[in-house]
Amino acid sequence: MEDKVMTKVIADSDGRTSTGIPGLDGMLEGGFPNGSLITLAGRPGTGKTIFGSQFLYYGAVEEKQPGMYVSMLEGRRAYLRNTARLGLDIPPLEKKGLFRFLEMPTLTAEGLPTIWEEIVRNIEEMDIVRLVIDSYTAMAQAFETPGDIRVFTHMLLGKIVGSAGCTTLMITETPPQDGHPGLGMHEFIADGVLHFHLVPVAGDARVRYIEITKMRGTSHQMGPIPIEIGRNGITVRSPHIPGRR
Numbered sequence: 001m002e003d004k005v006m007t008k009v010i011a012d013s014d015g016r017t018s019t020g021i022p023g024l025d026g027m028l029e030g031g032f033p034n035g036s037l038i039t040l041a042g043r044p045g046t047g048k049t050i051f052g053s054q055f056l057y058y059g060a061v062e063e064k065q066p067g068m069y070v071s072m073l074e075g076r077r078a079y080l081r082n083t084a085r086l087g088l089d090i091p092p093l094e095k096k097g098l099f100r101f102l103e104m105p106t107l108t109a110e111g112l113p114t115i116w117e118e119i120v121r122n123i124e125e126m127d128i129v130r131l132v133i134d135s136y137t138a139m140a141q142a143f144e145t146p147g148d149i150r151v152f153t154h155m156l157l158g159k160i161v162g163s164a165g166c167t168t169l170m171i172t173e174t175p176p177q178d179g180h181p182g183l184g185m186h187e188f189i190a191d192g193v194l195h196f197h198l199v200p201v202a203g204d205a206r207v208r209y210i211e212i213t214k215m216r217g218t219s220h221q222m223g224p225i226p227i228e229i230g231r232n233g234i235t236v237r238s239p240h241i242p243g244r245r
């Protein structure tokens with residue numbers, strides 16, 4: 001029994017799902033472990049949505065893997081406008097069944113089971129391989145106590161993410177101050193955690209970087225990874241941060 005479990009774990013960890021971010025796969029032994037759950041954590045405006053969108057777009061265009069963006073925060077129209085500005089032409093992919101934007105209404109704890117069913121139905125209908133959920137924070141806010149959030153998180157991960165087998169990016173907004181005690185637990189459960197930062201350097205300049213603080217079964221880059229957001233979205237810069245020595 002134990003041997004079987006081990007074999008499965010090893011087999012699953014063999015395959016990698018490309019991040020779709022130029023320069024990043026090489027720092028992760030080729031990408032995210034297939035079927036893993038990755039938390040993208042950061043403050044507003046740090047690049048989480050763009051990262052998730054590039055992840056899905058790359059999979060759909062380069063690998064013909066259907067992807068779905070589940071959004072509790074933003075409507076489809078605004079999403080398509082913003083992604084089009086970054087050169088991500090999503091409508092043709094929607095037509096080909098390679099991309100779905102699932103807009104989820106404001107959440108209450110009572111309404112969540114219906115939303116799960118809807119997410120799972122869409123995953124099965126389209127054979128979704130890559131999933132982005134934006135955001136864990138929005139969902140967790142439907143609950144009042146850390147205990148409820150814990151129960152919900154286990155249900156979410158077990159039933160939805162676990163059984164579907166998609167490689168899933170779960171976006172989490174970092175609070176301005178360390179806030180809700182229950183909100184950090186997704187980091188323990190996730191297979192990988194990427195933190196997004198936007199920090200002031202000399203003068204008025206700001207510098208963006210990401211940091212991989214956890215990636216199960218992977219020898220990954222340690223320390224800050226400088227990134228840039230430009231007309232073509234996120235790219236990894238050479239590992240030197242201006243203004244720092």
Ligand SMILES: Nc1ncnc2c1ncn2[C@@H]1O[C@H](COP(=O)(O)OP(=O)(O)OP(=O)(O)O)[C@@H](O)[C@H]1O
Pocket residue numbers: 042043044045046047048049050051085086173229230231
């Ligand atoms: N074409 C562009 N060129 C340069 N920077 C851009 C461009 N488009 C967006 N950005 C930057 O990316 C940021 C938005 O990134 P993104 O929407 O991924 O953030 P986020 O982490 O999802 O934020 P939130 O938590 O508010 O949803 C903008 O605030 C802007 O600084």
Ligand SMILES: [Mg+2]
Pocket residue numbers: 048049050134
């Ligand atoms: Mg966002």
